[in-house]
Amino acid sequence: MAQQKSETVFAPWDDPDQKPIIQFKSVTKRFGSFTAIDNIDLDIFEREFFALLGPSGCGKTTLMRMLAGFETPTEGTILLEGKDIAKVPPNKRAVNMMFQSYALFPHLTVYDNIAFGLKRSDMPKSEIAGRVEEMLTLVKLNKFAARKPHQISGGQRQRVALARSLAKAPKLLLLDEPLGALDKKLRQETQFELMDIQEKTGTTFVIVTHDQEEAMTVASRVAVMDEGKLVQVATPAQIYETPNSVYVADFIGEVKIIEGTATPLGDDRYEIQWAEGQPAIRAACSTPLTAGSRVFYAIRPEKVAITAERPKDAANAVKGRILDIAYLGNISTYHVELPDGQSIKAQTANNRRLARRSFTWEDTVWLSWTDTAGVVLTS
Amino acid sequence: MNRRFSWFNATSLTLGFAFLYIPIVILVIYSFNESKLVTVWAGFSTKWYGELIKNEAFLDAAKVTIQVAILSSTFATVLGTMAAYVMVRGGRFMGRTLFTGMIYAPLVMPEVITGLSLLLLFISIGLDRGVTTIVLAHTTFSLCYVSVVVSSRLVSFDRSIEEAALDLGCTPFDAFRSVTLPIIAPAVISGWLLAFTLSLDDLVIASFTSGPSSTTLPIKIFSAVRLGVSPEINALSTIMISIVTVGVITASLISKRSITRRRDEEQKADQ
Amino acid sequence: MNIRRLFLIAVPYLWLGALFLVPFIIVLKISLSDAAISIPPYTPTLDFSGGWEALKQFFSKLDIENYVFLTEDDLYWKAYASSLKIAIISTLATLVVGFPIAYGMARASDEWRPTLMMLVILPFWTSFLIRVYAWIGILSTEGFLNQFLMWIGVINEPLSIMNTELAVYIGIVYTYLPFMVLPIYSTLEKMDASLLEAAEDLGCTRTSSFWLVTIPLSRPGMIAGCFLVFIPALGEFVIPSLLGGSQTLMIGKVLWEEFFNNRDWPVASSVAVILLLLLVIPIILFQRNEEKNKELEL
Numbered sequence: 001m002a003q004q005k006s007e008t009v010f011a012p013w014d015d016p017d018q019k020p021i022i023q024f025k026s027v028t029k030r031f032g033s034f035t036a037i038d039n040i041d042l043d044i045f046e047r048e049f050f051a052l053l054g055p056s057g058c059g060k061t062t063l064m065r066m067l068a069g070f071e072t073p074t075e076g077t078i079l080l081e082g083k084d085i086a087k088v089p090p091n092k093r094a095v096n097m098m099f100q101s102y103a104l105f106p107h108l109t110v111y112d113n114i115a116f117g118l119k120r121s122d123m124p125k126s127e128i129a130g131r132v133e134e135m136l137t138l139v140k141l142n143k144f145a146a147r148k149p150h151q152i153s154g155g156q157r158q159r160v161a162l163a164r165s166l167a168k169a170p171k172l173l174l175l176d177e178p179l180g181a182l183d184k185k186l187r188q189e190t191q192f193e194l195m196d197i198q199e200k201t202g203t204t205f206v207i208v209t210h211d212q213e214e215a216m217t218v219a220s221r222v223a224v225m226d227e228g229k230l231v232q233v234a235t236p237a238q239i240y241e242t243p244n245s246v247y248v249a250d251f252i253g254e255v256k257i258i259e260g261t262a263t264p265l266g267d268d269r270y271e272i273q274w275a276e277g278q279p280a281i282r283a284a285c286s287t288p289l290t291a292g293s294r295v296f297y298a299i300r301p302e303k304v305a306i307t308a309e310r311p312k313d314a315a316n317a318v319k320g321r322i323l324d325i326a327y328l329g330n331i332s333t334y335h336v337e338l339p340d341g342q343s344i345k346a347q348t349a350n351n352r353r354l355a356r357r358s359f360t361w362e363d364t365v366w367l368s369w370t371d372t373a374g375v376v377l378t379s
Numbered sequence: 380m381n382r383r384f385s386w387f388n389a390t391s392l393t394l395g396f397a398f399l400y401i402p403i404v405i406l407v408i409y410s411f412n413e414s415k416l417v418t419v420w421a422g423f424s425t426k427w428y429g430e431l432i433k434n435e436a437f438l439d440a441a442k443v444t445i446q447v448a449i450l451s452s453t454f455a456t457v458l459g460t461m462a463a464y465v466m467v468r469g470g471r472f473m474g475r476t477l478f479t480g481m482i483y484a485p486l487v488m489p490e491v492i493t494g495l496s497l498l499l500l501f502i503s504i505g506l507d508r509g510v511t512t513i514v515l516a517h518t519t520f521s522l523c524y525v526s527v528v529v530s531s532r533l534v535s536f537d538r539s540i541e542e543a544a545l546d547l548g549c550t551p552f553d554a555f556r557s558v559t560l561p562i563i564a565p566a567v568i569s570g571w572l573l574a575f576t577l578s579l580d581d582l583v584i585a586s587f588t589s590g591p592s593s594t595t596l597p598i599k600i601f602s603a604v605r606l607g608v609s610p611e612i613n614a615l616s617t618i619m620i621s622i623v624t625v626g627v628i629t630a631s632l633i634s635k636r637s638i639t640r641r642r643d644e645e646q647k648a649d650q
Numbered sequence: 651m652n653i654r655r656l657f658l659i660a661v662p663y664l665w666l667g668a669l670f671l672v673p674f675i676i677v678l679k680i681s682l683s684d685a686a687i688s689i690p691p692y693t694p695t696l697d698f699s700g701g702w703e704a705l706k707q708f709f710s711k712l713d714i715e716n717y718v719f720l721t722e723d724d725l726y727w728k729a730y731a732s733s734l735k736i737a738i739i740s741t742l743a744t745l746v747v748g749f750p751i752a753y754g755m756a757r758a759s760d761e762w763r764p765t766l767m768m769l770v771i772l773p774f775w776t777s778f779l780i781r782v783y784a785w786i787g788i789l790s791t792e793g794f795l796n797q798f799l800m801w802i803g804v805i806n807e808p809l810s811i812m813n814t815e816l817a818v819y820i821g822i823v824y825t826y827l828p829f830m831v832l833p834i835y836s837t838l839e840k841m842d843a844s845l846l847e848a849a850e851d852l853g854c855t856r857t858s859s860f861w862l863v864t865i866p867l868s869r870p871g872m873i874a875g876c877f878l879v880f881i882p883a884l885g886e887f888v889i890p891s892l893l894g895g896s897q898t899l900m901i902g903k904v905l906w907e908e909f910f911n912n913r914d915w916p917v918a919s920s921v922a923v924i925l926l927l928l929l930v931i932p933i934i935l936f937q938r939n940e941e942k943n944k945e946l947e948l
Contacts, residue, residue: 070847090850103848107866116862117852168852388757391750392766398747399773399827402784405794409787418792462662472659481666487933489885491902492922495909496673499919503676519669522662552654580777583887583906597779604779604892608787616780623776631768 010220011235012045019082021046021171021204022067027076029062029228036062038228039076049198049205051215053251054225060208063225064174067206068097080172091120096170100177102161104149110160111136111145117168135163138197155186162194166201175207179214191217212252216240224248245379249298256344258297262289262376270376272297275340282315285376299374301347306334306359307366314368320344322363334359336367403620410613417608427614437599437615444579444596447510451517452574458518459525459574460567464555466526467533485523493520494587501588508590516588517578524577525570532566533559565634572630576623681919682712716920726904726921730928733901736815736890737883740822744879745872747823748830752871753864755831756838767835774828782821782892789817789893813895821889826882830875837871838864870943877936884932885925901925 012018020043029037036059044050052060065071066078069090077084085093096117104113114135118128136142139159144152149160158178165173178194179187195218198205209215215222216236223233224247232244243249246257260274260281270289271280274297281297289295310317320336323343332350337343346367359365410428414421431437462482469475485493497516498508506512540562544554560567582597589595596615603612720726755766773781788794789812796808811817841864849859887902894900901921909918 068847068851090847091853091855095851097848097851099844099848101842101844103842103844105845105848105863105867107869116849120853120858164848164852385757387750388754392754392758395747395751395754395827395831396769398824399769402781402788402824403773403776405787406780406784417787418790418794418797458662458665461658462666465659465662469655469659474663478659478663478666481663481670485670487881487929489882489887489902489925489929491885491887491905492677492926495905495918495922496677497669499676499680499915500669500673515669519666522665526662576775580779582779587909597777600779600783601888601892604783604786608783608790612783616777616783619780620776624772627768627772627775631764635764 010047012048013043013221018045020044021048021081022206023079023082024063025077025079027066027073027078029059029066029071030074035228037066037073040228040230042223042230042233044204044206046204047202049195049207049218049220051219051222052206052208052225053210053212053215053222055210055251058225059228060210060225061176064097064176064206064208067172068095068174069093094171095174096165096168096172097174098161098165098176098178100180102149102157102181104157104160104164106149108148109145110141110147110149110152113149113160114164114167116164121168131167135167138166138200139163154181155190158182158190159193162197166197166203169201170203172204172206175205177209178207179209179211187214188217194218216252224251242375243298243377246296246298246377249375249377253300254345255298255300258299258342260295260297262293262295263291264289269371270295272376275338275342278318278338278340279316281374282371283374283376284372287376287378289376289378293378296377296379297374298377299344299369301333301345302331303373304344304346304367304369306336306346306348307368308358308363310366311368315371316373317366317368318344319364319366322359322361322365325359325361334365336365406613407617407620410610410617412610412613415610417610417613427610428618431611431614431618434611436594437596437611440594440596440599443510443593447513447517447585447595448575448578451514451521451578452571454514454518455521455525455574456567456571459522459570460529460563462522462526463528463530463533464559467530482523482526485520486527488520490581490583494584497584498587508588509593512588512590513585513593513595516584517574517581520584521574521577524573525567528570528573529563529566532563536562572626579619677919677922679712680916681716681923682714683916684713684715716916717924719917720920720924725899726901729899729901729904730924732899733884733886734928736818736822736898736900737880737886740819740826740883741876741880743819744823744826744830745876748827748875749834749868749872751827752831752834752838752868755835756841763839770828770831770835778825779888781825782889785817785821785824785893786812789820812893813897815894815898817893817895818890818898818900821893822879822883822886825889826879829878833874833878834868834871837868841867870939873939874936874943877932877939880932881929881936884929 012020022042022044024040024042027037027040028035038059040063052063054060062071066073069085069088072086077086079085080093080095105116108116111132114132115128118131123131132145133142136145139162141156141159141163144156149157152160158181162175162178175194179190182190191214194205198218207215207218216239219236221233221235222239224231224239226247232239232248234242239248240252243252249255250257258272258274258281260272262285263271263273263280265271265282268284268286270283270285272283272295273280283297305311305314310319318338320338320343322334323337324335326333326335327350330350331347334346334348335343336346344367409417409420411423411425412420413424413426462478466479466482472478494516497512497519501508501512501515541554541558544558545551549557580597581595582601585595586598586601589598600612600615603609751770755763755770758766786793790796791808791810791812793812795811796805799805800808811820845863845867846859849863850856854862885902886900887906890898890900890903891906894903902925905918905921905925908914908921
């Protein structure tokens with residue numbers, strides 16, 4: 001990814017001098033009485049790989065279709081390089097879209113599909129062939145130029161769709177669930193290919209997906225959406241490590257949410273009372289909380305250690321009984337039941353062979369984690 | 380595609396349906412005309428319906444037609460369903476290509492040729508022309524339509540359902556009766572209806588294969604119409620059109636209701 | 651092979667063999683016989699009682715005389731040619747009328763579509779004869795069309811449409827319109843709406859995306875519709891005899907008259923055989939088209 005390779009970290013959203021390529025200004029979209037997009041403000045920067053993530057019906061596709069020009073905002077404005085694009089029809093926008101169904105023209109060959117947009121631009125005829133070849137090389141499909149879409153595999157079709165939408169060198173490329181139709185293994189390979197192509201072409205990508213792993217893998221920033229609103233917009237690491245709400249924490253990865261009341265200990269430290277007969281959880285939180293306020297404590301399984309004895313210096317430790325073990329090859333997840341009936345998951349990496357695994361069903365174990373392992377959330 | 384419905388689409392649909400329905404509407408309106416002249420309106424009257432009921436020849440022809448239609452469509456449905464089953468599930472057998480050819484060929488055969496060839500057959504085997512010969516002729520060409528309708532249903536349904544029945548201990552015949560037949564029943568019924576209307580409608584083949592004692596309604600109408608428009612024929616047409624319209628609308632409402640009910644039930648089950 | 655399966659195959663097989671294949675062979679045979687004033691009115695007749703010798707004699711008497719006659723007599727040439735011409739023109743006219751209807755249906759909202767579909771199919775269930783008959787009252791000299799046109803003042807003298815080829819075109823377009831609309835509608839309806847969006851996204855205007863995407867993709871439906879109209883139109887009998895009058899020559903009508911009025915069975919049979927040969931080519935082409943469609947859907 002860009003931020004790993006370049007010397008300075010790629011983070012234009014933190015730089016007040018950077019001008020965003022796309023700006024949503026209080027955009028609302030209603031279909032009849034249904035509000036699909038609810039007063040959204042969002043900046044997307046050049047060369048970003050931006051992911052819109054959310055469950056179906058959260059408005060992410062509507063947001064994308066407004067960028068492509070297939071929907072117009074009911075209220076607010078969308079700016080592309082500072083210009084309002086409300087009046088620009090889809091065929092005049094420097095924005096191209098890769099459709100979820102790929103929407104390849106079944107009556108045209110791979111070559112003609114890729115050339116389709118170029119033939120309708122002001123590119124001279126003599127240059128079109130070269131550009132198509134270039135795109136075919138980019139997606140490694142030179143051998144298949146003469147085939148029709150039904151004569152190539154699903155993964156190849158996906159690449160044709162990508163090449164076709166990139167051929168006109170758009171300022172912004174929209175990808176609507178681009179990998180949804182591929183099987184898991186192919187999807188993972190293609191994710192890296194997409195990132196590679198994004199970097200090579202320097203195009204700004206906006207991807208819509210409901211697959212959180214995909215969003216985390218490819219994106220420079222992720223916007224988590226719910227019911228037409230942006231819940232959190234941040235880098236994948238921020239989204240995962242410091243979600244701003246229970247919704248985000250729960251949507252991304254596995255998490256245990258514990259409800260309780262906070263008591264300040266000073267120095268941004270709190271104690272959380274959460275169950276009768278259980279020691280209070282010690283946690284750090286930078287936002288000030290008043291004593292007795294209701295909080296949600298989110299803890300992820302991989303942050304929880306599992307041991308036979310109580311660890312001496314752990315900030316938090318609870319005793320429980322192993323209910324279930326899910327062996328996933330690289331990792332194992334232990335479902336541990338606490339005396340009050342709640343269960344917490346702990347994950348360990350299987351860096352030893354199976355035979356030496358130390359715990360089994362019904363074992364009594366200790367779960368422990370540090371005071372910075374979990375996140376305290378108020379909503 | 381709904382989003383882009385425009386005034387152009389609205390106009391073409393309006394004009395198109397006007398073209399399809401205006402002639403029929405005029406026909407129906409003028410069946411209630413007082414005057415003998417069919418193109419001049421002279422006041423409302425139902426007298427031509429009265430005349431029609433008194434016309435023995437038409438009534439006889441109608442009886443023959445309905446008799447032929449019921450018999451031939453029933454035979455055609457049985458034979459056509461068998462043929463469809465053989466085509467879709469029959470596997471390989473000698474002369475399969477010829478069999479499929481004989482199913483599809485009558486669909487594209489001009490009626491004059493079908494009629495002519497059947498007549499020549501009946502003459503050469505010395506079969507007297509009458510209701511029997513018309514029934515034989517109608518059964519033959521409508522069985523092909525039935526088998527096309529039924530086989531398309533057979534193709535679309537999941538073969539593993541039949542296999543499950545066999546797996547659970549059905550004989551092939553049991554499996555057909557208790558699993559396949561209920562599933563293809565809608566197609567069999569619409570096949571029967573199609574065969575029935577084809578038979579009601581047929582002029583050319585009936586003309587070749589009917590005898591003097593077995594004139595069907597279309598033959599009667601055709602010979603009357605050749606002499607020009609008559610209000611009696613308008614009245615008769617109106618009756619036939621009303622029956623068909625009521626039939627088709629009822630059938631489509633029933634099927635629509637069962638589809639909606641099914642969808643509702645599925646939605647409920649999902650919750 | 652078990653008895654049930656044999657029964658299942660044999661019954662429809664024998665039925666079609668006896669009532670479709672055999673009659674057709676008889677037509678072929680009679681087309682090679684000579685007309686005679688007898689019952690049945692042709693010779694030779696097949697008589698198995700005479701044994702092998704009689705059979706040999708029977709075959710020696712068959713000849714292609716009737717076919718030679720067909721090529722010599724103008725009437726038949728003209729009838730075949732004019733049938734072809736009428737079938738082609740009316741097929742194209744049906745396409746022009748049918749496409750916008752199918753297109754409008756495909757664009758209509760989901761609630762409307764089943765109703766529109768039913769409205770297209772409904773005339774198909776009503777008697778063909780009645781629908782043709784309805785046009786007599788409209789097209790005749792004192793008919794509704796002339797009354798209407800004179801009333802709005804477009805014409806002063808009634809047009810003579812009835813008993814011309816134009817009336818036959820109108821009749822064919824009218825009766826076979828559903829055959830054209832339904833296959834086109836089904837290809838348009840299946841079309842992925844995102845293809846049009848993709849075309850626009852890549853720079854097409856609405857009009858150019860119609861010509862570059864919608865038309866090529868609905869071509870299989872248009873071809874299917876054309877065949878479904880052309881094939882029955884070529885052998886049509888009812889429409890030319892009710893609307894076309896005596897000047898309109900169509901081969902179905904000629905065959906009918908040859909058979910019922912002239913009682914020349916051998917010539918009628920050979921007219922039928924040639925008509926079938928004429929139909930074989932479009933039917934084979936039609937099947938190719940259907941197979942290609944199936945391939946595209948995979």
